Amino acid sequence: MKVGAMSESSLRIVRRFVNPEYLEPEVRAELHTWHKQGTGGPRTLPGFLRDDFATALGDALHALPYWVRYASVYEGDVRTREVPEEEWDGHPDKAARHYLIRPMLAAVESPDVPEEHRTVLRQFLAFVVTGPHFLSWVAGVVGDSLEPRTSFEFTRYGTGDHITPHHDLIPGRALAANFYLDNRYTASAGGRLWFREADGRDHVTEPEFNSFTMIPIRDGCRHWVEPYTGSEPGRYTANLQIHREY
Template sequence: MWLNEEQVSDSAIRLYRAKLTSTSPNYVVIDNLFDEAKLNDVMNVLSQPTHWQTQTHSYSELYVDQSKWHEVSDEERFVQRDSWQRPTSINNSSRAKPAQDFLAFLRSQTFLSLLSRVFNVHLTDINVGEPEINTNFFRLGSADFVSLHADDSPGREVCLLLYLNKTWNTNAGGELVFLGKDDKPVTIAPLFNRCVLFDPASEGSEHWVNKLNAEHAAGYRYNVTSWYWSE
């Protein structure tokens, strides 16, 4: 079982829903939502140097290839990070099974139903062409960045961020920062097994990630990002 049962009880769901409706943006932080031992198995896969590929986005065009990236101005660039590539060979897939199983769980009916209860909306992949590309692992190094942007999109109801570094130096940077409301940004540290759920259409949900401090960051900051839609 991927979930910690005590974190998904009826009373816990009520608390999450109350938090969502009382914040700007509408967000909730859930620590220890997932089974720690299983996440350790996932990190054993992700810490390997293989299956990572640089991903770049500009404000005018997502998934900019490297040849075009060099032509994009610094002001237009808002994401540079590594994304995890699902293994294709049988041997590699077997070794990467914990990571692939977790991605599959995050798009399972069980997890969709949980998020539907928290956000009081029916989430489904029935109209999502390629659900698997909307849930993946990412890593940030000291040269990478995620600048201010919005995740709102027609029908997109929920965004999930889950942090995976077992230990994280408080001086390492890498915090998620929501724009917030009334000049009051919201800063969230990327602690292990910390899940952030938010409504990307809510006020102040625009966000960025603080740059890593190379002096204190141990290699990379790892996380899962996942997006969910209603019908």
């Protein structure tokens, strides 16, 4: 995905999903300045998606029957592997524990999922993951050419689930980003995103419904998700890893 002004066709598609204020040239320019300056914490954009689309997406994620438990540990500095959950708590190199949707294909194709939920999930995946238009917006923030596909997963958290501190310094990775999609989330449920700069300054982000958080990838910085404390699964999130074009 090349850098430059967004085409009219991309703007037209993005307007279908994103709050128009985030398409204004001065807003995109300010976000590019934030990313380029290389200091500070994550940047959160409240009310990022159109309200009706975000609500429909949150309802679909709450209703899906395909959530499975996932636990991973580190092998080396950034490489991880999945492990049985019973091995995770006592493991010295634990990385993450939460739920994932498996199989993703069933979420968008199975007749067991209501058609309105399949439709909104297909629309989101086509817009954010497989299509060029959202990445055109992100390329303007990063100020660099981007790979045409992103690494992606939907997650939710159970009581005590969390992600340990890590840096995401993987070759080519430009940005991590989260869409927070839990329309029943309350601040008392925890699961906040923490980001520590190289100089030790901490920044904390609430996973508020329909906010979009961009997490910079920088030497010496770490980020993590504190334990989720809700009694029911929550903190529904779409996680993206965006890469520069080689």
